[in-house]
Amino acid sequence: MNETPRLQGVLAPVVTPFREDYSPDPARFIAHCRWLLSQHTGLAVFGTNSEANSQSAPERMELLEALVAAGVDPARMMPGTGCCALTDTIRLTTHAVNLGCAGVLMLPPFYYKDVTEDGLYRTFSDIIQRVGDARLRIYLYHIPPVAVVGISLSLIERLLKNYPGTIAGVKDSSGNWQNTQAMLDAFAASGFDVFVGSETFLLANMRHGGTGCISATANVNPAAIHALYASWQDSAADVQQEKLNIVRDAFGKKYTMIAALKQAIAHFADDPVWATVRPPLMPLTAAQTAAFLPELDQLGFTMPGLKLACAAAVA
Amino acid sequence: MNETPRLQGVLAPVVTPFREDYSPDPARFIAHCRWLLSQHTGLAVFGTNSEANSQSAPERMELLEALVAAGVDPARMMPGTGCCALTDTIRLTTHAVNLGCAGVLMLPPFYYKDVTEDGLYRTFSDIIQRVGDARLRIYLYHIPPVAVVGISLSLIERLLKNYPGTIAGVKDSSGNWQNTQAMLDAFAASGFDVFVGSETFLLANMRHGGTGCISATANVNPAAIHALYASWQDSAADVQQEKLNIVRDAFGKKYTMIAALKQAIAHFADDPVWATVRPPLMPLTAAQTAAFLPELDQLGFTMPGLKLACAAAVA
Numbered sequence: 001m002n003e004t005p006r007l008q009g010v011l012a013p014v015v016t017p018f019r020e021d022y023s024p025d026p027a028r029f030i031a032h033c034r035w036l037l038s039q040h041t042g043l044a045v046f047g048t049n050s051e052a053n054s055q056s057a058p059e060r061m062e063l064l065e066a067l068v069a070a071g072v073d074p075a076r077m078m079p080g081t082g083c084c085a086l087t088d089t090i091r092l093t094t095h096a097v098n099l100g101c102a103g104v105l106m107l108p109p110f111y112y113k114d115v116t117e118d119g120l121y122r123t124f125s126d127i128i129q130r131v132g133d134a135r136l137r138i139y140l141y142h143i144p145p146v147a148v149v150g151i152s153l154s155l156i157e158r159l160l161k162n163y164p165g166t167i168a169g170v171k172d173s174s175g176n177w178q179n180t181q182a183m184l185d186a187f188a189a190s191g192f193d194v195f196v197g198s199e200t201f202l203l204a205n206m207r208h209g210g211t212g213c214i215s216a217t218a219n220v221n222p223a224a225i226h227a228l229y230a231s232w233q234d235s236a237a238d239v240q241q242e243k244l245n246i247v248r249d250a251f252g253k254k255y256t257m258i259a260a261l262k263q264a265i266a267h268f269a270d271d272p273v274w275a276t277v278r279p280p281l282m283p284l285t286a287a288q289t290a291a292f293l294p295e296l297d298q299l300g301f302t303m304p305g306l307k308l309a310c311a312a313a314v315a
Numbered sequence: 316m317n318e319t320p321r322l323q324g325v326l327a328p329v330v331t332p333f334r335e336d337y338s339p340d341p342a343r344f345i346a347h348c349r350w351l352l353s354q355h356t357g358l359a360v361f362g363t364n365s366e367a368n369s370q371s372a373p374e375r376m377e378l379l380e381a382l383v384a385a386g387v388d389p390a391r392m393m394p395g396t397g398c399c400a401l402t403d404t405i406r407l408t409t410h411a412v413n414l415g416c417a418g419v420l421m422l423p424p425f426y427y428k429d430v431t432e433d434g435l436y437r438t439f440s441d442i443i444q445r446v447g448d449a450r451l452r453i454y455l456y457h458i459p460p461v462a463v464v465g466i467s468l469s470l471i472e473r474l475l476k477n478y479p480g481t482i483a484g485v486k487d488s489s490g491n492w493q494n495t496q497a498m499l500d501a502f503a504a505s506g507f508d509v510f511v512g513s514e515t516f517l518l519a520n521m522r523h524g525g526t527g528c529i530s531a532t533a534n535v536n537p538a539a540i541h542a543l544y545a546s547w548q549d550s551a552a553d554v555q556q557e558k559l560n561i562v563r564d565a566f567g568k569k570y571t572m573i574a575a576l577k578q579a580i581a582h583f584a585d586d587p588v589w590a591t592v593r594p595p596l597m598p599l600t601a602a603q604t605a606a607f608l609p610e611l612d613q614l615g616f617t618m619p620g621l622k623l624a625c626a627a628a629v630a
Contacts, residue, residue, distance in 0.1 A: 022401065022441075053399040053426035057371065084368040084399070086337065086593055092372070095481070109595045111368035111425065113461055116573075118593035126337075126594055146428055147461060149595075256429075278401055279422045279441055280434035280464075 002135040004075045004102045006168065006193060008211050010202075010226045011078060012036050013047025015261050016055065018276045021290070024059055026066035027313040028274065032219075032265070033072050035309035039222035039228075042070070044105055045079035048146055048215040049175070049258050054278040057088050073098040078214070082107030082141060085131050086123065087262050088181040091128050103137035103168055105214070124155075143173035143197065150174070153186055160192060171214050173197025177204060184208045198221050199225045203241040206232040217248045219255060219261050220303060240246035250295055259284045260292060262295050267293055268303035269310040319390045319417045321483065321508060323492045323526050325517075325541045326393060327351050327533035328362025330576050331370065331378070332592040333617040339374055340626040341381035343589065345413050345603040347534075347580070348387050350624035354537035358387070358422055361395035363461055363488070364531040364573050372403050376410050389415040391456060393529070397422030397456060401438065418452035418483055418530070425462040427526050432470050440473055450479050458488035458512065461472075465489070468501055475507060486529050489510025492519060515563060516538045518556040521547040533562045536575050565610055574599045575607060582608055583618035584625040 014036065017028035033043050045067070046052035046060055055063075060079075067284050068074055081092035081104045089106070106127075108120050128136065140159075142151040151170065159167045169192050172180045180201060183194050185208075193211035196202060201215045202225065218225050221244070228240045251260040259277055263284045266274035275283050285294060329351065332343035348358050360382070361375050362368035370378075375394075383389050396407035396419045404421065411419050421442075423435050443451065449599065455474075457466040466485065474482045484507050487495045496517060498509050500523075508526035511517060517528045535542050536559070543555040566575040574592055578599045581589035590598050599607060 048426075054401060054424065056400045056402045059400075059402060076540045085371045085374075086369060087371045087374060102583060107370065111363075111461065112595060113463070115595040116597055121595065123594040147428065148428070279438040280430040282431055282434045282437065 002137055004100070007042055007078055007102050008193070009042065009229050010040065010212055010222060011042035011195070011214040012043040012222060013049040013214060013216060014045045014299070015219050015258065015265065016050045016052070017274055018278055020276060021061050022271060022276070022278050023136060024055065027062055028271070028310065029071065030067055030070045031310045031313035032277070033067060035306055036075060036219070036222055038305065040226040040307065041218050041222035042076045044078045044080065044214045047105060048258070049219065049261065050080065051278050051281065052080045057083070057092055059315065060092060064099060064272045065186070066237065067139055068099050072283035075102050076079070077101045077172055078103045078105050078139060080105045080107065080141070082109070084109045084111040086126060089127055093127060093136065093186050094133070097131060097133045097136050100285060101239065103139050105139045105141050105171055107141045107143070107147055108149045108151060113148050115149060117152060120149070120155055121158055124159055128149055128166050134165070138166055139168055139195070140170045141173070142170055145173070145175065153182060156183070156187060156192070156299055160187065162192070167192070169193030169195060169211060171195045176238055177201055180205060180267065182207060184210055195207055198248070199228070199244050202228055202244070203237055216257050216261060220249050220251070220264050223280060223304070247299060247301060250301070255288060255292060256281065263289055263292060264296065265304065265306070268306045269314070270307055271310060271314045317452055322357055322417050323508070324357065324544050325355065325533050325537060326357035326359040326510070326529040327528055327537060328364040328529060328531060329358055329360045330534050330573065330580065331365045331367070332595055335588060335591060337577055337593050339370065339378050339592070341378060341477060342626065343384045344378055344587070345382055346386065346625045346628035348382060348623055351534070351537055352387070352391060353620065353624065355541040356533050356537035357391045357393065359395065359529045361392045362420060362529065363458060364534065364576065365395065366573065366593050366596065367395045369596070372398070372407055375407060379411065379414060383414050388419050392416045393418045393420050393454060395420045395422065395456070397424070399424045399426040401441060404442055408442060408446050408451065409448070412446060412448045412451050413613055418454050420454045420456050420486055422456045422458070422462055423464045423466060425464045426431055428463050430464060432467060435464070435470055436473055440477070443478050444524070449480070450485035453481055454508070454510070455485045456485055456488070457485055460490065470501060471507070473497070475502065475505070482507070484508030484510060484526060486510045486512055494518055495520060495525070496523060499513070499525055513563070514543070514559050517543055517559070518552055521605045531572050531576060532566055535566070535579050536562050536616070538619070553561045560615060562614060565614055565616070570599060570603060570607060571596065578604055578623070579605060579611060579618065584629070586621055586625060
């Protein structure tokens with residue numbers, strides 16, 4: 001069994017810093033992860049916003065090893081390990097479990113689009129059996145706008161029935177509250193942890209028995225998102241939620257989220273290389289950046305402590 | 316420069332044999348490839364029908380090395396090398412070029428769905444520059460029904476302009492003849508080779524200046540498809556095309572194509588393990604197989620020479 005406390009609250013799908021030649025930069029990665037932890041935010045490294053699928057399995061394993069070797073606590077980590085290839089998923093998952101990670105966030109295999117529920121059940125079942133470790137906790141990753149292949153309620157039901165200790169929860173990035181509510185209604189009471197994929201739904205999720213959120217903008221606005229998580233039962237919660245939504249919109253409404261997150265970090269850490277994204281993504285253009293940063297300024301948005309936290313990695 | 320003759324005619328996206336534990340089986344793979352070559356069919360190994368994306372990069376490299384080590388001619392090979400991660404694509408492409416493969420079939424990165432043409436251009440451009448080998452010939456792989464991310468005409472135009480020796484052609488698996496015709500009209504005259512992704516369009520493609528087809532059913536019906544390619548200017552060509560379409564429909568209309576192809580090989584090679592597919596795909600059910608094989612029999616469909624060609628691998 002896994003004795004690590006279950007993950008809850010706010011996690012960031014940690015953006016991955018690349019050097020100008022697109023190689024991953026462990027020093028900047030570690031510094032950003034430490035800053036996130038200082039803001040009460042857990043580390044869902046290798047998510048969609050981490051450009052995880054733009055990295056090879058060895059690159060991801062090296063970064064995770066560097067993070068743990070630097071003393072960052074794996075009990076606060078939920079690395080993404082779901083790949084198209086069964087063998088890659090098994091390799092990354094085994095690696096994460098052996099490093100002591102609290103859980104893994106697992107995409108379904110997403111190349112073939114017309115797969116059956118039986119095929120997806122067989123995938124997860126095979127992975128669980130081959131990893132063969134009682135410490136394994138899987139958070140299923142439902143993100144149909146990107147992966148197209150999704151995680152249905154009946155698939156969760158089947159997996160929970162046969163692997164109750166291992167299937168720990170879900171990240172619902174459908175952007176569809178009705179779907180989240182259906183997951184909560186069906187499974188939350190039995191200890192299945194529902195994380196929403198955007199802080200936009202954080203308050204609603206907490207009010208209906210959810211566990212927290214794993215959100216892109218937790219990379220840049222972690223303290224405020226955590227504050228809502230910590231005080232969701234207060235009377236001011238709705239106002240807090242509205243403020244969070246305004247910040248999120250400033251990043252994701254007009255701009256590509258990942259490029260905007262990295263541009264903000266580059267700005268507030270005073271470290272231009274942070275703006276680098278791997279192809280096929282593109283950084284914000286100069287014109288976009290010239291519009292975006294004043295927009296953040298107008299909102300009074302800052303990233304307190306980031307520059308200091310990142311200084312050692314820049315040097 | 317690459318002195319290998321350019322690929323043309325019929326190629327099969329070679330189905331990958333797995334053992335019961337889902338491990339790739341080099342002996343069966345080599346035997347099937349040899350049989351395909353004996354039927355005048357080239358080897359587009361690691362395509363969609365090869366379950367390539369269900370295999371890790373090391374698994375694909377090991378299979379390709381085994382094939383070349385067995386004396387199968389790399390001048391007849393167009394391995395698929397396009398992955399989500401730039402670094403995986405560069406690694407597989409470099410490996411294929413170094414083994415002497417005539418070309419590579421390259422998917423665009425397919426995880427992120429809202430990528431720009433600039434982002435895709437930057438991807439292919441970066442790959443070409445990092446592989447940095449004058450022998451590299453890229454066939455762009457356009458398969459929007461599966462990859463969702465596609466290859467536009469304007470992307471091809473831009474790539475051809477800047478990498479005229481390297482961008483060799485396209486496999487159009489859109490299933491949309493108007494798209495194929497637009498590619499032919501725009502680029503075929505300048506030596507850009509258009510392969511259609513199904514033999515259903517083979518005759519039309521040849522009549523409009525195309526180069527051949529790379530088709531799932533070339534795994535099972537190679538001689539007849541090659542016969543149409545070799546005699547497309549004959550008066551009987553339309554009748555041949557109709558016959559090919561009937562066989563293709565027997566595989567792909569009611570059944571999952573990959574599972575049906577493998578079941579047919581298992582049957583005609585008398586080697587049940589060939590029916591194995593990796594999750595998330597599922598093999599045909601017993602009931603489907605019981606219906607499918609008599610349907611093939613009724614068409615008079617056989618796979619001449621397959622059993623003999625595969626006998627050594629089964630033993």
